[in-house]
Amino acid sequence: MVTQRAIPLHRRIRAAIEAKILSGEWPPGTRIPTEAELAATYDCARMTVNKALTDLAADGLIERRRKSGSVVKRPVLQSAVLDIHDLKAEVEAAGFTYRYTIATRKIRQATRADCERLQLAKPVPVLALSCLHLADDRPFCWEDRLISLAAVPQAQDATFIHQSPGAWLIGEVPWSAAEHRISAVSADASLAALELAPGTPCLAIERRTWDAEQPVTHVRLIYPGDAHALVARFAPSKAG
Amino acid sequence: MVTQRAIPLHRRIRAAIEAKILSGEWPPGTRIPTEAELAATYDCARMTVNKALTDLAADGLIERRRKSGSVVKRPVLQSAVLDIHDLKAEVEAAGFTYRYTIATRKIRQATRADCERLQLAKPVPVLALSCLHLADDRPFCWEDRLISLAAVPQAQDATFIHQSPGAWLIGEVPWSAAEHRISAVSADASLAALELAPGTPCLAIERRTWDAEQPVTHVRLIYPGDAHALVARFAPSKAG
DNA sequence: TAGTGGTCTAGACCACGCA
């Protein structure tokens, strides 16, 4: 047998099994051969087959169980990786000039509403910001943000005049967990800066961020509904 | 050293490195030790370290390059796994009774608009459906769907009286690629079944599905904005 | 050219969970 070195063996095994699943030859519930059987089929070590199957399981195409073996899972059509791009990158990718202005900036002891927004156990000093993002000087997105000064004390000295809070925070809080909430709202007086007719439907994206279990920030981004949409793709062969 | 068999070694190695990244001890750009160094540190085989690092790379926490080694990546805060649950499961999980009714069902040659919705190269026969999903007999979601009869000819004989098109399709087209688009719209006459005041903001989720490069279906789901939101979580340690 | 990750082997022992 001629070994094709261009594509690793474990990938070829994975692809072969994936093809059988995607084509419907192995419908959901089908029990796939054991690692030992596949190793014999492809004349390779069990570890190599294991890598292929572990990969497929990570991508949700199969489910692995001891003793009973691996079976093809039912598809979860409704799951998708959502990429909410960085505002500046998003605007510039669309070929527009990005601009940003800060509207308000206040430091206060967290109110009860602030505690709920940040999911704080007890009040701490917070920085409340609101900003406007523009594409070609056209209002594009309204941002309403709360930053916990307990988690990010250095925010107290940041002016956010030249850099948006989001971009600044990425540099200060390297990695974190986040929760997103996407909903639809109606434009009202609080969104006057977006220059929309009252009642215009808007997309609202809320993001809560933690660093090591500590609440960091809560942001609410409002986009005019006709000017923005979120797009997500899901392809089994490309998921990873 | 006492081996803790409860947690596999490669997971413990992964967790140790992840902790250094998440804590900020290893900020983005930091070059992490080579596989050989880590294998010596943890007194194990290089393969074990390799599994830990491959894992971290798959989750996007590090980037691996030959010769130059592995480095901590910049975080992508705005990426999240979005789970758009099955409508029936979603309603029942919330403790309501799920009900479904079909409003219209028509077979026609694809119009130009249909071709655009399904991204068809040339017109084929299609099945156009509209349905209402109810939670505790309260209108919950309006569905507007197009199914390509070229891809799913057996849809011609399905009545969709007892089973919603989405549930039926999952059984007929086992696995597929999908594209989602989420936006905000205003309630209008076409959504009369949702019994909303005109202008009520609604969340619109569009999903296009392919099976082996062939367009299968396009669906538009409309939810009242105040009654529904999409939630996604992103936690580096849990991402898979 | 030499350092680094990518892949692969041919074994091994163990834990889980059906029978």
Next chain:
DNA sequence: GCGTGGTCTAGACCACTAG
């Protein structure tokens, strides 16, 4: 029990690429 996947080893050769 005992079959299956989960993990791990101690090597090996190769491919890529930065210096």
